[in-house]
Amino acid sequence: MSAIEPAFVSAEDEWSPLRSVIVGRAEDSAFPSEPEHMMAATMPSEHLLRFKPLSPFPPAILARAQEELDNLADVMRKEGIRVYRPNKVNWLKMQGYTGAMPRDGLMTVGSALIEAPFSWRCRRHEITLAYSEILSELGSSNSGVTICRAPLITGEDTLYHGMLGKSRTNGNIPTSRWSINNSRPAFDAADFMRFGKVVIGQLSHVTNRRGVEYLRAVVPEGYTVEILETTDEHAMHIDATLLPLRKGLMVYQPERVSEHELRQHEVFHDWELLACPITPEPRQPPSPPMYMCSPWLMLNALSLDEKRVLVEANDKEFAAWLTTLGMEPIMVPFGHVNSIGGSFHCATVDLVRSGAKD
Template sequence: MLRVRCLRGGSRGAEAAHFIGSRLGRVFTGWVQRTFQSTQAATASQNTCAADDNKATNPVPKDCPVCSYNEWDPLEEVIVGRAENACVPPFSVEVKVNKKNNNFKWKVVQFLYMQLKLCSAQRMVFTHESMYAAMPRDILLVVGNEIIEAPMAWRARFFEYRAYRQIIKEYFNCGAKWTTAPKPTMADELYDKDYPIRSVEDRHKLAAQGKFVTTEFEPCFDAADFIRAGRDIFVQRSQVTNYMGIEWMRRHLAPDYRVHVISFKDPNPMHIDATFNIIGPGLVLSNPDRPCYQVRLQQNRNWFILVCLDHPLWMSSKWLSMNVLMLDEKRVMVDANETSIQKMFEKLGISTIKVSIRHANSLGGGFHCWTCDIRRRGTLQSYFD
């Protein structure tokens, strides 16, 4: 049985929940009905494991609700975000560097953003300078029975963790480990204010030289820059993840896990899951526009090159088709419009569950971004020895 937790402030949770529920039968009994309730209300009705706020918690149970070691074991519980209260972040240097086209005016983006009509989304007049809490994958990394809160690198996303605190407390009270990475001060020194934002060619050169808009002033990383494969975890140095953040994660997870830094020919590296996505033992989706500099990995015959459709809006990549959610090794959730990747999965013997997610894509992510798998049925293994 697959359990889905839909949080206010995420993506298209209700739509996704109804769709998966219709495909998988009894999957969301008791959850879909509460999709549009606040997380606090849902938690209050479900929180059978939580101790009273003024009392010590119970001993850690054997059956912890949080347990996930990779991206492909059978999925049993997942957080799905929602789009309410989303807004456009301030156009500061760390946001500006990920802009696709220098001639694409930010005011136009704001207008297009506000015109999006998602079935499960609500528009509002925003009064703050935050962005959204739309993508749990960006801020939450599950490693085994531990939930790690990423510190984030954009000032507009600093307070995003608050949207998930209630549900994380519930998991903690049911036995999960809960770690919050050091919160950065978001000082000016964390950003290269003079980072040149010119042509794509210039940015290719800067990235190849290891120059990014974020400095090494203090640790920062987004959880979506990490991809899990049992004892091996792959990460990239990007515009939002610095080496200090990677080193913090390496020390924190040692000795049980090995953190590997890999790099790509990418002018605006930001989140690894539309560039390098491990979907099963020996199966890796690789982005042909962003080849991996570690040649030995590219020589693996099980890497697959995808040809995908372009995507219209500023916040998104045309490679979001590879940003998929594996339900298990033989089932994958893909965009209903992406026929190329559907055919590729079918040739591999993997069934595709097709969902239209185009408008959610335009907010900046695909199925992998909009979800965070909390529990998968599997054990810790080493796939790269």
């Protein structure tokens, strides 16, 4: 791989050779705390009692997660990839969540780095606290980078208003398929993926239609945003539903989206679309609990280029199948990062992929 690139932003797909990346940090992460109906809609039921204010993740899990993230950064550097790391933040003290999942809050589209207008209140200051120094460096690099900061929320946030009704028999019940209304723009960047000039995303419990409209307004000229119809009742982040491995080849989670629906989008008309044939099993001890994710986090892999893909060290059957597709899996331990809410795609933001046009 060539020498490290100067500081700039340029990426328009998920598979071109990775040159520059943000890798998250796990220290002092805490369970997110949002209204009960949001947590019930998005989190595994067996762990719901942990999602309350000032509830830290177990220290031993965080220590191992930080080691895994540091190792991932080292793996990237050895490949000649420029690595940025966020500030260390005491998320428990700040009543926040984590700095380990930068993909949720930042998205590169061409030469723009777009900050997500989070729906979760506990994440409202996440980018400012952890990533402002990175954004300042990139924005002052005289390389044509556009930094799109999320709109400020002033006064009361009304995103949850009216989202629960009363049932005569069961108490509070959701009044909508989703856990947020449309009173302001909201999305998580991890609900979107880049396929050249087309960005594919989904509506979810954290992404609303006004959020999609906002994203359409801020992406660079020439890019479009299209919405994929999924059947996932717990939808939150599309990167465990779609896994584009290289141009023209994508794996998808067949319980959440169909090939027929994917084919409705012109960008996929000549792609090989493969339903994942492996149903992942829940991890058993001594693996740490999956507090926030389903076993389908297996699909949250990360292509370093059109051959090499990062795969969690436990997902050996999945890795073996990927080799039959011509991919070269790089097995990296990441189970403790998985435990606190994501895998390789979640824990990174690709700033430069060399296939993108500057």
